[in-house]
Amino acid sequence: QTVVTQEPSLTVSPGGTVTLTCASNTGAVTSGNYPNWFQQKPGQTPRALVYSTSNKHSWTPARFSGSLLGGKAALTLSNVQPEDEADYFCLLFYGGAQSHWMFGGGTKVTVL
Amino acid sequence: QLQLQESGPGLVKPSETLSLTCTVSGDSLSNSPYYWGWIRQPPGKGLEWIGNMHYSGRHSHNLSLKSRVTILLDTSNNQFSLRMSSMTATDTAIYYCVGEWDFGNSYTWGQGILVTVSS
Numbered sequence: 001q002t003v004v005t006q007e008p009s010l011t012v013s014p015g016g017t018v019t020l021t022c023a024s025n026t027g028a029v030t031s032g033n034y035p036n037w038f039q040q041k042p043g044q045t046p047r048a049l050v051y052s053t054s055n056k057h058s059w060t061p062a063r064f065s066g067s068l069l070g071g072k073a074a075l076t077l078s079n080v081q082p083e084d085e086a087d088y089f090c091l092l093f094y095g096g097a098q099s100h101w102m103f104g105g106g107t108k109v110t111v112l
Numbered sequence: 113q114l115q116l117q118e119s120g121p122g123l124v125k126p127s128e129t130l131s132l133t134c135t136v137s138g139d140s141l142s143n144s145p146y147y148w149g150w151i152r153q154p155p156g157k158g159l160e161w162i163g164n165m166h167y168s169g170r171h172s173h174n175l176s177l178k179s180r181v182t183i184l185l186d187t188s189n190n191q192f193s194l195r196m197s198s199m200t201a202t203d204t205a206i207y208y209c210v211g212e213w214d215f216g217n218s219y220t221w222g223q224g225i226l227v228t229v230s231s
Binding site for chain 1: 158159160161163172173174176208215219221222224
């Protein structure tokens, strides 16, 4: 059973920097897992932020960046703004005969 | 611009089969590069990827749900569907239909439909 793990919650001050990570129980996360990151605010549909590790969508603020870090996928929020308070979910692809995608449990980012 | 809209029952009885439909506008399911799929979110909880289907027949499913899930494409009506059998209260969730291309290069969500499992 594939399990993807994220920090349940993180707190950051306005203007600060925070890094969210996404780990897989199958081993190191690589570019072949095509990590995606989504942001979800209360009552809203999730919004895609980053795809294929580090590629941003046209609407993704420049202060968001994706990477691989220590065997995990990572999403770094720099110069954090109050509107960045939200839930963040990573999504990993697993190839092979039974290819599938798997979400992490999500990270609640609080800005205060 | 690609748009998706879910439709189906908001209430399902335990042990019954859920049937949801997603109507696609802005693209044709036939010959589309998109994978058409479903994601759900129980109230107050995280996202769960259910599965997807490509017009070529390629498909993938959440391994823990695979035996209960069928995703079909209806190219004549430009719709795709989700059938999930043996529903229980733990399947109560918002169900989103999604269109995904190129490993997330494009990810379009429907607005979601709340499905409650209760007698």
